[in-house]
Amino acid sequence: MKAYALKKIALLFPLLFGITLITFVLTKALPGDPVYSMVGERASPQVIEKIRKQIGSDKGVIRQYVGYASLLLTGEMGRSYYSNRKVMDEIIAKFPNTLKLAVGAMCIAVPLGIFLGMTSAINRNRALDRMISVFSITGLSIPVFWSGLVLMLIFSLRLKLLPPSGTGDIRYLLLPAVTLSLPALASVVRVTRVSVLEIIEMPFIRTARAKGIKERSVTTVHMLKNALIPVITVIGLEFGSYLSGAVLTETIFGWDGIGRFMMEGITKRDYPVIMGCIIVSTVVFVLVNLLVDVIYICVDPRVRADGTER
Amino acid sequence: MPARLVRHVVTVLLILILSTVLSCSANNRLEGYVYYRLNADPTTLDPALIVDVTGGSISAKIFNGLVKLDEQLNVVPDIAESWKISEDGTTYVFHLRKNVNFSNNREVTSSDFKYSFKRILSPSGRSPNTWVLEKISGAKDFMQGRVSDISGIEIPDPYTVEIKLEQPFSPFLQLLTMTAAYVLPKEEVERLGDDFSSHPVGTGPFLLKEWKHNNQIVLKKNSLYFAAPPKIEGIVYRIIPEDLTAVTEFELGNIDVITVPASEYSRYRTSPEWKEYLSSIYGLNVYYLGFNCSRPPFDNVNLRKAVAYAIDREKILNTFYEKRGRLAQGPVPDILRKWQALFPYAFDLQKARELIDEEAMNDRTILFYITTADQEVIDIAEIIQSYLKEAGLNIKIKQLEWSAYKAAINNGEPDLFWLSWWADYPDPENFLFPLFHSSNHGASGNRSRYTSSEVDRLIEAGQRALDSTARDGYYASAEKIIAEEVPWVFFWHKTDFTLRQPYLKNYKIYPIYNIDKGVEISF
Numbered sequence: 001m002k003a004y005a006l007k008k009i010a011l012l013f014p015l016l017f018g019i020t021l022i023t024f025v026l027t028k029a030l031p032g033d034p035v036y037s038m039v040g041e042r043a044s045p046q047v048i049e050k051i052r053k054q055i056g057s058d059k060g061v062i063r064q065y066v067g068y069a070s071l072l073l074t075g076e077m078g079r080s081y082y083s084n085r086k087v088m089d090e091i092i093a094k095f096p097n098t099l100k101l102a103v104g105a106m107c108i109a110v111p112l113g114i115f116l117g118m119t120s121a122i123n124r125n126r127a128l129d130r131m132i133s134v135f136s137i138t139g140l141s142i143p144v145f146w147s148g149l150v151l152m153l154i155f156s157l158r159l160k161l162l163p164p165s166g167t168g169d170i171r172y173l174l175l176p177a178v179t180l181s182l183p184a185l186a187s188v189v190r191v192t193r194v195s196v197l198e199i200i201e202m203p204f205i206r207t208a209r210a211k212g213i214k215e216r217s218v219t220t221v222h223m224l225k226n227a228l229i230p231v232i233t234v235i236g237l238e239f240g241s242y243l244s245g246a247v248l249t250e251t252i253f254g255w256d257g258i259g260r261f262m263m264e265g266i267t268k269r270d271y272p273v274i275m276g277c278i279i280v281s282t283v284v285f286v287l288v289n290l291l292v293d294v295i296y297i298c299v300d301p302r303v304r305a306d307g308t309e310r
Numbered sequence: 311m312p313a314r315l316v317r318h319v320v321t322v323l324l325i326l327i328l329s330t331v332l333s334c335s336a337n338n339r340l341e342g343y344v345y346y347r348l349n350a351d352p353t354t355l356d357p358a359l360i361v362d363v364t365g366g367s368i369s370a371k372i373f374n375g376l377v378k379l380d381e382q383l384n385v386v387p388d389i390a391e392s393w394k395i396s397e398d399g400t401t402y403v404f405h406l407r408k409n410v411n412f413s414n415n416r417e418v419t420s421s422d423f424k425y426s427f428k429r430i431l432s433p434s435g436r437s438p439n440t441w442v443l444e445k446i447s448g449a450k451d452f453m454q455g456r457v458s459d460i461s462g463i464e465i466p467d468p469y470t471v472e473i474k475l476e477q478p479f480s481p482f483l484q485l486l487t488m489t490a491a492y493v494l495p496k497e498e499v500e501r502l503g504d505d506f507s508s509h510p511v512g513t514g515p516f517l518l519k520e521w522k523h524n525n526q527i528v529l530k531k532n533s534l535y536f537a538a539p540p541k542i543e544g545i546v547y548r549i550i551p552e553d554l555t556a557v558t559e560f561e562l563g564n565i566d567v568i569t570v571p572a573s574e575y576s577r578y579r580t581s582p583e584w585k586e587y588l589s590s591i592y593g594l595n596v597y598y599l600g601f602n603c604s605r606p607p608f609d610n611v612n613l614r615k616a617v618a619y620a621i622d623r624e625k626i627l628n629t630f631y632e633k634r635g636r637l638a639q640g641p642v643p644d645i646l647r648k649w650q651a652l653f654p655y656a657f658d659l660q661k662a663r664e665l666i667d668e669e670a671m672n673d674r675t676i677l678f679y680i681t682t683a684d685q686e687v688i689d690i691a692e693i694i695q696s697y698l699k700e701a702g703l704n705i706k707i708k709q710l711e712w713s714a715y716k717a718a719i720n721n722g723e724p725d726l727f728w729l730s731w732w733a734d735y736p737d738p739e740n741f742l743f744p745l746f747h748s749s750n751h752g753a754s755g756n757r758s759r760y761t762s763s764e765v766d767r768l769i770e771a772g773q774r775a776l777d778s779t780a781r782d783g784y785y786a787s788a789e790k791i792i793a794e795e796v797p798w799v800f801f802w803h804k805t806d807f808t809l810r811q812p813y814l815k816n817y818k819i820y821p822i823y824n825i826d827k828g829v830e831i832s833f
Contacts, residue, residue, distance in 0.1 A: 032714035039438035040361030
């Protein structure tokens with residue numbers, strides 16, 4: 001497994017090279033010019049030229065990329081065109097917030113989602129199952145900017161229990177984490193339900209029951225453990241995407257995470273910021289997937305380190 | 311996962327939520343601090359680099375210049391206690407106050423001003439605000455690296471700054487009230503380098519205590535401030551991008567003053583609880599529909615007139631815009647205008663149709679660019695589109711992100727565009743020269759690419775005129791020609807509205823970002 005993990009990590013480098021190159025070329029191909037936003041509403045052509053030279057956007061795209069790549073190799077990510085602050089420092093400051101939010105959302109979505117999904121499957125086609133289905137479909141289809149504002153209205157404005165916005169301790173985390181957890185919760189419920197329903201018909205479940213094993217044991221040990229692989233995949237994907245930032249949730253709740261930082265970078269064409277965020281997101285996504293692979297092996301020994309089944 | 315574990319996790323979560331909720335009643339506000347809301351993190355607090363209103367209004371509390379604006383928009387002493395202007399209007403001699411200290415406890419002298427001005431104009435610097443000071447004689451040579459010093463700035467002694475201009479420029483004192491003309495301590499700028507932008511050091515009534523980017527900015531009272539000290543301990547700017555969130559924070563008492571979002575205006579205006587705490591002020595701005603005057607179809611003045619005739623601006627202002635502004639008669643905001651003006655093309659659909667028929671413009675698609683940053687803009691564009699359809703024009707709206715939009719309008723891509731202009735300094739010149747002088751096509755301000763040698767001449771004469779009546783005469787004539795030739799359809803001058811908490815005293819709303827030094831407001 002160690003060799004497998006090392007191989008995956010080693011693959012990160014060509015991956016990063018490819019991704020940075022493609023992103024760099026694509027963002028440069030977008031319409032828009034950061035210089036115009038940097039100079040304000042009235043700047044002479046000379047000033048615009050001077051600033052283009054200073055940020056290097058007067059050169060060809062490939063030369064710019066080579067410049068950027070060599071900067072990266074020295075362990076730097078450059079400075080934001082606008083704020084003049086180091087992108088690396090900004091990401092280091094914001095990533096823990098993104099991590100907190102993602103972990104917070106998963107802490108709600110995973111246990112609750114698995115629990116509801118199992119309950120739904122065991123009570124297949126009964127009223128409870130229907131209720132949970134309605135709940136999860138609603139969770140999937142409600143946009144976070146709506147659910148977030150409704151939660152804020154109830155828990156902040158009416159009940160005065162939680163602060164509506166800001167980045168800080170768990171009180172600040174709760175509302176955005178619940179908001180962000182809703183879509184993930186819904187996916188986990190649906191996948192768990194389908195996966196458990198497949199297992200429920202299997203002969204080994206019947207055998208287990210025939211052996212006189214307690215029903216609770218049958219559901220948790222026999223059913224759930226065998227149904228977990230697709231659920232873990234979904235959790236991994238959701239977690240990975242949350243770790244690269246949750247723009248809407250961060251915006252509504254004024255949470256200072258990577259998502260908003262990247263989004264602002266994109267709208268202002270702040271190339272060093274965009275690139276920095278893309279690199280971090282890529283690395284995080286690969287690492288989360290690696291972690292998911294490792295969990296597969298732990299959960300289901302039939303899965304070998306190369307991902308195939310025995 | 312065993313059910314027991316699931317149950318434990320759920321229990322722990324519930325306990326966490328409950329304990330959080332119970333511990334939440336304590337309000338962790340800083341005592342004596344006024345809380346404001348910002349919708350975005352200011353990009354920088356380095357006066358050389360600031361181009362946004364947010365950055366400008368915060369830096370006004372951290373820094374000072376030679377002169378500043380008072381509430382009536384007059385230029386009044388700041389660090390310079392007095393000044394003299396030579397008769398030919400080209401030499402300004404400023405006498406500085408003594409014992410004005412930077413917050414690092416070093417006295418400000420005339421050489422600091424020279425250093426700060428040189429920094430703006432430096433050929434290796436990054437300041438986009440060179441235009442503020444380039445009227446100084448020798449500035450252009452210095453900017454291009456031909457000379458190592460600016461001949462027009464002299465410092466005969468530590469408390470005198472003498473500035474010579476290339477030629478008279480009537481709003482020069484007002485330029486000196488701007489962010490770019492603030493004084494900075496050389497030693498701190500050099501020590502901090504690029505990081506000065508987030509660790510500013512100035513002379514102002516406040517100093518930066520903490521800046522958690524994208525979260526909050528905390529300013530603390532500066533005990534070394536040379537003038538009347540603030541009546542509050544400090545200011546906290548909370549960065550809250552979403553309007554509804556900001557409103558919630560305000561209603562919970564976590565924020566003391568908010569700019570009223572358009573969507574909440576009618577609610578607060580009619581709310582018995584809040585309406586008496588609503589403040590408003592006529593803004594120094596103009597909202598307009600710009601034409602691209604440099605190419606067909608709108609190089610044809612008759613078609614521009616047709617568009618102006620076709621739109622009922624007053625109705626849009628009174629209904630959709632809920633009268634949150636005053637109808638514009640020309641580019642210059644009415645509070646800066648000492649003369650009468652009237653936009654000659656009031657709504658007249660029949661005339662619009664006739665002109666369009668005459669010019670055979672039917673069935674031609676007109677490209678109308680807007681930015682997607684604001685829902686209000688999208689709505690206004692659709693209203694304009696429907697008016698123009700009535701008149702027989704086919705308008706295609708193209709929505710672009712702000713930076714793409716700016717590049718497009720600076721490069722003259724659209725036929726029509728929606729934009730506003732906000733004063734840098736309160737002088738009619740600021741609404742004429744950058745916007746309509748033919749030397750400023752594109753990014754310098756004249757995005758409608760309007761060209762008129764007569765308007766150029768009048769604006770230049772106004773800039774040089776030393777007598778204020780003569781100056782107003784030139785500006786009035788220029789504005790009249792502009793209104794007649796309609797490079798823009800002038801919509802309105804937006805009124806700003808703020809809402810404050812009842813416990814706040816001496817709160818005032820100001821027409822321009824840099825007047826408020828934060829020394830009057832109190833609890």
